[in-house]
Amino acid sequence: MLTAEQREIRELVRTLARERIAPRAAEIDKTAEFPWDVVELYRENGLFGVMFDETYGGVGASALMTLVAIEEISKHCATSGLILAVQELGALGIKLAGTDEQKQRFLPRLASGEWLVAYALSEAGSGSDSAAMASEAKPDGDAYVLNGSKRFITNAGVAQLYVCFAKTDKTAGHDGISAFAVEADTPGFKVGRIEPKLGIKGSTTGELFFDDCRVPVANRIGDEGEGFGLAMRVLDRSRPGIAAQAVGLAQGATDYALEYARGRETFGEPISRHQLVGGMLADMETRCEAARRLLYRCGAVIDSGAEGPELTKLSAMTKLFCSDVAMAVTTDAVQILGGYGYMQEYPVERMMRDAKITQIYEGTNQIQRLVIAREMLRD
Numbered sequence: 243m244l245t246a247e248q249r250e251i252r253e254l255v256r257t258l259a260r261e262r263i264a265p266r267a268a269e270i271d272k273t274a275e276f277p278w279d280v281v282e283l284y285r286e287n288g289l290f291g292v293m294f295d296e297t298y299g300g301v302g303a304s305a306l307m308t309l310v311a312i313e314e315i316s317k318h319c320a321t322s323g324l325i326l327a328v329q330e331l332g333a334l335g336i337k338l339a340g341t342d343e344q345k346q347r348f349l350p351r352l353a354s355g356e357w358l359v360a361y362a363l364s365e366a367g368s369g370s371d372s373a374a375m376a377s378e379a380k381p382d383g384d385a386y387v388l389n390g391s392k393r394f395i396t397n398a399g400v401a402q403l404y405v406c407f408a409k410t411d412k413t414a415g416h417d418g419i420s421a422f423a424v425e426a427d428t429p430g431f432k433v434g435r436i437e438p439k440l441g442i443k444g445s446t447t448g449e450l451f452f453d454d455c456r457v458p459v460a461n462r463i464g465d466e467g468e469g470f471g472l473a474m475r476v477l478d479r480s481r482p483g484i485a486a487q488a489v490g491l492a493q494g495a496t497d498y499a500l501e502y503a504r505g506r507e508t509f510g511e512p513i514s515r516h517q518l519v520g521g522m523l524a525d526m527e528t529r530c531e532a533a534r535r536l537l538y539r540c541g542a543v544i545d546s547g548a549e550g551p552e553l554t555k556l557s558a559m560t561k562l563f564c565s566d567v568a569m570a571v572t573t574d575a576v577q578i579l580g581g582y583g584y585m586q587e588y589p590v591e592r593m594m595r596d597a598k599i600t601q602i603y604e605g606t607n608q609i610q611r612l613v614i615a616r617e618m619l620r621d
């Protein structure tokens with residue numbers, strides 16, 4: 243499915259992930275500290291550039307190669323994989339609806355990794371039902387005045403740029419939402435509590451506050467009222483990034499369980515020779531392969547320029563399937579290691595904790611099923 247050149251890039255990322263990121267994974271999980279050294283590694287090796295056009299300092303935006311890179315890194319460390327996925331999530335709004343001036347101003351900094359970016363849609367009272375958000379943006383001269391808050395925002399406190407959604411017309415429902423690029427040092431913008439959590443511990447998840455925060459009109463992304471549509475178009479293209487994180491986790495856990503099963507003996511032979519264990523390994527590998535095929539197809543479809551319902555359905559199916567595979571496979575990996583699988587000394591319990599979030603963020607899997615069914619039922 244990959245060209246020779248794409249396989250070469252994959253090999254490069256694979257080596258980087260194995261040699262430089264894998265040895266850091268357990269420590270990142272244990273300390274729950276954001277891994278700036280990993281960001282530096284990406285900067286040095288131009289990994290952020292995979293997602294951006296050459297015009298903005300990238301190497302030619304390829305959705306497929308972005309997914310491959312996230313997958314390879316997430317085999318060893320899902321927190322590190324997420325750093326790439328969220329750079330794409332945050333940049334997409336500007337790529338899709340930004341003016342030329344906004345693109346020139348922001349994208350080169352994101353392509354080099356000088357700046358990290360965040361995507362701020364969810365609020366305390368609105369996750370799945372994101373259009374129920376309470377944050378407001380009122381026009382005032384050459385600026386909008388933002389008031390409100392966001393919750394569970396990845397990269398809170400480490401990003402220099404926040405793509406935020408707020409209501410410019412409280413009476414217009416979905417059509418009353420607009421998108422804004424908010425720089426971290428804007429007066430009235432503040433990062434609140436960073437949440438302790440079950441997995442992807444090195445990734446920051448936090449609250450954002452807007453208190454009479456003046457954002458220049460020049461930072462509105464797209465027209466007034468187009469924010470919700472943009473948020474959904476972004477998710478169509480970013481959900482596969484979470485699917486890539488999930489496939490990486492699933493394959494990483496399968497590879498580890500296989501090696502363990504070769505070496506661990508019970509009743510006089512390696513556990514891999516017990517058919518019940520061999521059967522689990524076979525199912526795990528099959529699920530990984532099926533998930534990867536769907537993932538790569540989704541990447542190729544995005545690169546072909548697909549838009550609208552076809553992409554919405556495929557991207558939701560990819561996120562749904564790959565994340566369910568990740569949860570099932572990482573849980574099986576823990577089972578194959580027995581008691582050792584439950585111990586922090588081995589990586590599979592971390593992988594299982596990390597896998598859970600892929601079924602929740604960027605739309606829970608219940609929401610993905612609703613989206614898929616809705617698209618199936620269209621005339």
Ligand SMILES: Cc1cc2nc3c(=O)[nH]c(=O)nc-3n(C[C@H](O)[C@H](O)[C@H](O)COP(=O)(O)OP(=O)(O)OC[C@H]3O[C@@H](n4cnc5c(N)ncnc54)[C@H](O)[C@@H]3O)c2cc1C
Pocket residue numbers: 360361362363364367368369370371393394395396397439447599602603604605606607608609612
């Ligand atoms: C670690 C982490 C990082 C995150 N990063 C970001 C980020 O960077 N940016 C951002 O904007 N958000 C982010 N989120 C928020 C995330 O997208 C939401 O948590 C998620 O969409 C679910 O929203 P909720 O938590 O409000 O749950 P709710 O919407 O309250 O849902 C609760 C439960 O009800 C189910 N449910 C809700 N509605 C329906 C329905 N109609 N039919 C069937 N079931 C339903 C859900 O599936 C879920 O099981 C992050 C969350 C976490 C935990």
